[in-house]
Amino acid sequence: MQHNGPQDENSGSQRKRKRWLNFEGAWKKLYEVRWGDCGAQIHSISWLAKQFEAKHELRDDWQQMYWERHLQNCLDAAAEIAMVPSFSDGIGVIKIPATIVRCIGYWEHMNSSACDYSKFSDHCQHFGLYARRLRLPSALCLPEICDLLRTSNLETLEIHWIKLKDHVDGICELLKQNSETLKSIEFVHCKLSTSFIDAICDSLWIKGLKTHGIEHFSIRISNFLDTSSSTLPAGLASFLSSGRCLSSLSLSDDHLRRNFVEMILDVLFDSSSNIAALDLSENYMSGWPSHFKWTSRPGKQLSSGIGKSLQSLRVLNLRNNNLQRDDVDFLKYALVCMPKLESLDLSDNPIEDDGIKNMMPYFVEMSEKPFSLIDLKLGQCELTFNSVSQLLNVLSRWKKPLTSLSIGENNLGSKIGALLGKFLSKGLQSLDIDDIILVLPAFRKHKMK
Structure with a gap:
């Protein structure tokens, strides 16, 4: 029997969809x-994963x-x-x-x-x-892999243990082959010379265009072999400054020193990208770039063309960088360039009480504004009751309260319990107080109901 008409067509479509669902x-x-398990085999950072799903309506x-x-x-x-x-x-x-x-x-x-x-x-x-999402060890990073994966349209690529030119040559061909679809690339346990970095970054350009489509770029637990140079690898500088899609940059646990990080920040400060997440954790950045002190001031309105990338920043991770109290003094000027910042991680840095006091004017000024910061991590920063009590008093006056605070593994003493109890009533949803001493009766008296 032959079926015609819109009603039959709709019925047919519904049956096809039902079979597809089955x-x-x-x-x-x-x-x-x-x-x-139902989890993905390669896990991007949680913030990036949420943004990507929201943007592309993944199913x-x-x-x-x-x-x-x-x-x-x-x-x-x-x-x-x-x-x-x-x-x-x-x-x-x-x-x-x-x-x-x-x-x-x-x-x-x-x-x-x-x-x-x-x-x-x-x-x-x-x-x-x-x-779409693959993890490749160095043993397979050979030119032959391009032919083997010629039908793939890779969106996420995680690469491990490359350290030889043959590895780089093979992976560069694969990057070129997928340059129009690739959105996320991560290098883990790699040894990267300047020539390697230049070759990799040059391979990411979309053919015929002077830009790339990479949204997440990560190099972690790796070694940059030429960090003592006075200039960034040209390919990396061009990649960072020309990628308008780039929203997440991670250079974590790469043995980076102050001068290299300073050059990265200089490029980002003047680039056309819209970085939303920046992870520079587990490096050695003692001697925070002091030039921020002269280019910005708390209360100064930023022009739309200055520090565009930093103005879009929402997540900043500086955990375990050996930052000292004077570094934090300079940091507060850099934070002025980040009006949309939501998450700041300074944990595992010996900033001590003086470091918090150096940042206090910034926190005080932000209490008068609809500040976007909702997640603050200060665990294991060698803080005491004196600085944390002052900090809690300032944070409790913010128009938009924090939702997450980490102050664990600091020597805060028992007196902090009552203050924490009061602070919980301000809308805090997550509080990390591991390894600090509390007066439990006082804490229970003020805990959030």
């Missing part, structure tokens, strides 16, 4: 049975997630073999373990099937088109 449920079940595609996770299992298995010193073949011919092949039901047909799925290249050929 298949989605089946793919989800297969995913859960095989891996036992679960369980078939895509299943084959992407399967391909990542194949990549990890191939890397283990390729890392053996005696391995000398191409990575495409690496045999995938039977435990993985059995999971997709092809082990029984390997001798009769035209494509037996025993080789790494077979899995890349058939499932590469599902790959």
Whole structure:
């Protein structure tokens, strides 16, 4: 029987959507049975993940997630073999373990099937088109990987342990191949010379355009080999200054020193990007860039063209950088350039009571404004009751109260209990007070109901 008309077309569309939903449920079940979790295999920073989902209205595609996770299992298995010193073949011919092949039901047909799925290249050929988020160890960062993943449209790429020119050459080709779709790239445990950094950054430009589409760029637990230079690698400087899409930059635990960080901040201060999250934690930045003291003042209105990137900053992580009290004195001038800042992490820095006192004029001035800061971390900063009590008094007067405060692992003594109890009634939702002594009766008396 033939069906015509809009009503039949709508009915057909509904049936197709119902079948699609049924298949989605089946793919989800297969995913859960095989891996036992519904989490992504590569986790971006939580702030970036939330922003990306909100911007792109992501929805679960369980078939895509299943084959992407399967391909990542194949990549990890191939890397283990390729890392053996005696391995000398191409990575495409690496045999995938039977435990993985059995999971997709092809082990029984390997001798009769035209494509037996025993080789790494077979899995890349058939499932590469599902790959959006992948993690690559250095052993697979070879020119051959570009051909193996030629059907992929990578959006997120995490790269581990590159330290040789061959690794960089291979990964640069893959970056060029995916420059139009790539949004997030992260380097972990890498050794990067100036020439390596330049080559990587140059590979991220979209063909025919003088810009890139990278939103999140991260280098962590790595070594920059030429940080003593008086200039930034040209490729990195150009990348930071020309990426209007760049919203998150992480250079964490990279053994960076003051001069290198200062050059990074100088580029960001004058760039056209809209950085919203900046992570410079776990470096060595003692001697905070003092030029901020001369370019800004609390209460001074910033022009729209000055420090555009810092004006858009919402998350700043400076944890464990050996910042001293004088560094914090300069920091308050830098914060003036960040009117939208929501989260500030200064934990694990020995700023002491004088450091908090140096920042107090800034906090006092902000109490008169609809300040955006809602998350403040000052754990393990060698603070005492004197400075923290003053800080709590100032913070309690803010028009827009904090929602999260961390002051744990400081020697605050028992007297802080009553003040914390009162402060909780101001709208605080999260309070970290690990390893400080409290007078429990006083704290209970004022705790939020």
